[in-house]
Amino acid sequence: MSNPTIQDVRTLCTSIGAAVITCQMAENLINLSLQWLFPKEPVRTVEMLQQLEEQHRRKALGQFIRALRDRVGLAAKFYELLGDFLEHRNTLVHDLGRVDGHTFTSLDGFQRMNAYANQVANEALRLTEIFAAFIDSWTEQVGMRDKLCAEQPDVYDSSFFKDIRQKITPFLDDLVHKKPHA
Numbered sequence: 001m002s003n004p005t006i007q008d009v010r011t012l013c014t015s016i017g018a019a020v021i022t023c024q025m026a027e028n029l030i031n032l033s034l035q036w037l038f039p040k041e042p043v044r045t046v047e048m049l050q051q052l053e054e055q056h057r058r059k060a061l062g063q064f065i066r067a068l069r070d071r072v073g074l075a076a077k078f079y080e081l082l083g084d085f086l087e088h089r090n091t092l093v094h095d096l097g098r099v100d101g102h103t104f105t106s107l108d109g110f111q112r113m114n115a116y117a118n119q120v121a122n123e124a125l126r127l128t129e130i131f132a133a134f135i136d137s138w139t140e141q142v143g144m145r146d147k148l149c150a151e152q153p154d155v156y157d158s159s160f161f162k163d164i165r166q167k168i169t170p171f172l173d174d175l176v177h178k179k180p181h182a
Contacts, residue, residue: 008110015117016092022124023089029131030064037138038071038176062086073177078130085123092120129160130175133168136161 035052036043043049065082068074074082091098099116103109136156139145149156 019121
């Protein structure tokens with residue numbers, strides 16, 4: 001078993017940093033979706049949005065996922081992805097020692113932690129795509145997309161949005177549904 005090199009340490013740190021940034025993007029989109037797309041009460045003014053933003057600022061990811069689950073029904077696989085992401089993100093951020101086979105003293109341990117960081121980043125990216133598709137679809141439904149496209153064509157005409165419109169948007173109704181009691 002070989003010892004890790006400084007390059008192994010750098011690779012792991014880069015992967016962890018990228019995973020954390022990707023997690024933050026996903027968390028922000030989940031929060032935004034909860035405020036705009038799945039609010040408790042209809043949002044009617046900019047002031048209401050600002051108030052919601054302030055209320056949500058200090059909430060944890062787990063609270064967002066529970067609130068989302070309370071407001072809409074979630075497909076089993078989507079719920080599982082959200083749960084896995086929450087657990088894996090918390091391990092990444094708070095306790096890498098929980099990663100199976102982790103160690104800072106062997107190359108194999110570094111590789112396991114690197115693979116874990118990449119897995120979390122992939123889950124976060126998947127959720128980022130899904131929630132970006134929800135938000136994009138919502139902007140179209142409320143008549144905002146054309147204006148946003150005109151103001152930010154580099155964003156809304158990007159390969160990212162073209163990709164999610166083709167691969168994810170058609171399946172959004174399969175991910176969430178209205179709860180009977182809501």
